[in-house]
């Protein structure tokens with residue numbers, strides 16, 4: 648059996664990470680997993696960790712880092728050999744170290760970072776408009792037929808508070824601060840691969856495949 652791809656993916660909100668992760672998972676025949684997926688699997692399998700995690704979630708509390716790490720390690724111990732594209736984990740240096748311990752130093756092929764300039768993702772997100780009635784989404788570049796009335800239901804199409812330029816800039820700043828140590832962590836291990844994430848979906852996908860194949864051929 649061919650050696651299965653094991654990678655992490657990162658990128659700012661609005662960088663198209665979810666779309667690319669799904670296409671890459673399909674292309675390489677591996678699972679695209681988020682921490683949410685792993686939580687659901689652990690809860691469904693009723694593992695002790697899954698039940699602990701469920702307790703926090705049921706009470707509406709944030710799941711502590713050690714439980715998050717435990718759930719991910721448990722999932723990868725059971726399913727990791729089939730390959731994976733891990734999305735949204737690790738988020739902290741402690742999580743990165745725990746992941747390394749779980750999969751071993753050679754257990755990861757790369758971290759693929761989709762690099763998209765901040766002003767571009769701000770424009771993508773800040774241009775977003777949403778129907779306040781049915782949730783249909785629009786963009787200032789592709790508005791409804793009658794501005795700003797929803798094509799689907801006739802509801803008012805508005806900008807969400809979360810999507811204002813200020814809100815997006817604040818989130819991106821926090822993301823940069825949180826992510827920089829992680830990118831450094833993987834750069835030190837020669838596992839960081841950054842690609843230009845600006846462009847249409849197929850262009851970026853082609854760049855991603857070339858970068859992944861190159862990294863695996865070189866390791």
Ligand SMILES: [Zn+2]
Pocket residue numbers: 778779780781782783797798799800801802
């Ligand atoms: Zn609507």
